[in-house]
Amino acid sequence: MKQIAKEILHQVIKPRNPDTHKYNYGRVLFIGGNQHYGGAAIMSAQAAVNSGAGLVTVACDPINLSSLHSVVPEAVFQDYNDQKSLETIFLKSDVISIGSGLGTEAKSLSLLKMAFELVDHSQILIIDGSAFSLLADNQLNLPPASLILTPHQGEWQRYSGLQIDDQSSENNQKVLSSLSHDPATLVLKKHRTEIYYGNMVWQNTSGNASMATAGMGDTLAGMIAGFVAQFSNHVEAVLAAVYLHGSIGDKLAQKQYVTTPSEIVKQISAEMKSSSI
């Protein structure tokens, strides 16, 4: 298992070409944020915007509209009940992240099915949060796309059938390779998060217990979305996002006991700047 170190940030985050515009940095769509979990979609969107995604749209329950815009006015709102408009935005997106705050009701399942039907090879699909409960309870095959799965150990247990004590590298690799035709990236979140792709396994070296705060994973999903939307090697982009998320938490934890997602998000751009030099 390889250790992820700081160098990954310099490897991935490069100065921007001056002659570019927002559509060079990716269109990201989040599908999630039901009536209870609007905060999850908002935290993801905030993280993606601050990680540099060119255009971020959030498809969520309309109850979240004003809070979304008050926290992250850069994000475009889409009512997830308006299927026609959602499909149009979906087809234009480079990266779709589904599951953070999606919930497990009938609507959540129909959105997951829609995403699996519409997504194609040219798109990156991030699967997070509630999507794993839906996958565990319903017979759905993962679709042909560049897939990035971001479960915590409890969600992976539910979906993979592997008890946490049995989540060894070998077992995780075996299950992951059986889930999809093309190799998927697995970000198995825990104290020392592991990333799997094909026969490669990396272990994160950043992050700490001050980050054990609700919304921290929704924030990571947003950072991953922002990174894969703009940096071309998507596996390296995932490694960089995971490392940066933890290292910002480590810096903050030098001076505080608890780290919140909002504080992580505020530091992303400055940390990216110093890594790009």
Ligand SMILES: NC(=O)C1=CN([C@@H]2O[C@H](COP(=O)(O)OP(=O)(O)OC[C@H]3O[C@@H](n4cnc5c(N)ncnc54)[C@H](O)[C@@H]3O)[C@@H](O)[C@H]2O)[C@@H](O)CC1
């Ligand atoms: N403000 C919000 O809107 C928030 C919404 N959230 C959303 O809430 C939904 C449910 O997420 P939950 O994470 O509560 O999922 P679950 O309730 O499905 O999973 C939590 C269970 O997994 C177990 N577990 C085992 N290993 C774990 C690990 N390493 N990290 C965390 N739990 C572990 C826990 O003990 C617990 O029993 C998701 O869609 C998520 O995105 C959460 O992110 C919290 C914040």
Ligand SMILES: Nc1ncnc2c1ncn2[C@@H]1O[C@H](COP(=O)(O)OP(=O)(O)O)[C@@H](O)[C@H]1O
């Ligand atoms: N003790 C810890 N050490 C390092 N990282 C942690 C710790 N606790 C939580 N994290 C990180 O916080 C995130 C939690 O993700 P998740 O459980 O999905 O949160 P949520 O669903 O509430 O947003 C993961 O990236 C995880 O690695």
Ligand SMILES: [Mg+2]
């Ligand atoms: Mg989560």
